[in-house]
Amino acid sequence: MLETFILLCLCSWSRAGVFGVEVNMEVTEGESVTLNPDLTELQRDDLMWKFENIVIAQINRQNNKIRIYNDNSEGRFRDRLKLDLQTGSLTIINSRTTDSGLYTVSSIRRDSTSLNTINLTVYARLPVPVISRDSPSSLCSLVCSAVNVSHVTLSWFKGNSVFSNTSVSNLSSRSDLLLHLECVDDSYSCVLNNPIRNQTQHLNITQLCHTCADRIHCCGFSEAVIRLALSAVVGVATVAVLVYDIRCGSLQQKKSVQE
Incomplete structure (x- = not known):
């Protein structure tokens, strides 16, 4: 049991160290979205941002330089990426539906052992139905x-x-x-x-x-027919009652005359 517990702990530590935390984000196209590393130790390291395992941005702390790879990932992010030198946050300007996917940030010095993953979904603008x-x-x-x-x-x-x-x-x-x-x-x-x-x-x-x-x-032919039928039934019933009353009155009058 102890060995199993230790093994599970090691596996959990390994997943946290290599794969980091996966965060889900959702935005509407046209909006700007900022992806945060959320790892304090990475703010002191050289950082690398990837989109679907393709390098799109990089920070060199020693030289305080930022590099944006505009031609990578088929040039889809050209002139739309901003990288914060202090926090390591990556901002996508004027987001598009094609920007949906997995973004990872890692430490270059640590051979990507500290890694954070963001699953971004960019929804198309909704038309009015x-x-x-x-x-x-x-x-x-x-x-x-x-x-x-x-x-x-x-x-x-x-x-x-x-x-x-x-x-x-x-x-x-x-x-x-x-x-x-x-x-x-x-x-x-x-x-x-x-x-x-x-x-x-x-x-x-x-x-x-x-x-x-x-x-x-408004209500259609079938309901109109039903309403007309009901009106006819009510009319016939009314006439029947009147005829019955008249006949009863006549019989009573004849009986009175005979007496």
Whole structure:
């Protein structure tokens, strides 16, 4: 048991020493993001920053010099990196979705034994979803759509409650979410969101459907037929009651005359 405990401790120390701490960061494209080493001992060493194992920046403490490798990693970071000589922090300016990936910082003197890893995710900007009618013949059947989105969820809300939703992972895809209701009102909204942002489009019922004051046009043919049938049943029942009352009155009158 003691040997196993010592072995586990050594493995844990090894992982902490070689692989450091992995931090997850999420931003929206266009924002600047600063990656911090978060290792005090590295602030006195020569540092090296890598993106997906490709060197992109370096600090030489002895000469107090900073070097940015603009041509590395296919030149994706050209003129967009800043390195702080004092803290060793790396700042990415005007971030892009292609900047998503693993960033590592290590000590050159210590053969990368002290290493910190940052998993950065840059999400595309979210467009405002569009609400439109599904077809001219379906007055109250609506569709909410968004294009060129990735890792998002498109949802219909009624008030603060989710009515239906769908998820999209492909950046080049189009996402549509139908709302099949015979009667809608202005409490509905469509929301497009990713883990850090959201965009909301509220339903303007007067522009897309007839108002529900005009029940026959808004609520669809089936509900209109039901309402007409119920009205007919009520009318027939009313006439039957009247006929019954008249017949009863006539019989009583005849009986009185005979007596």
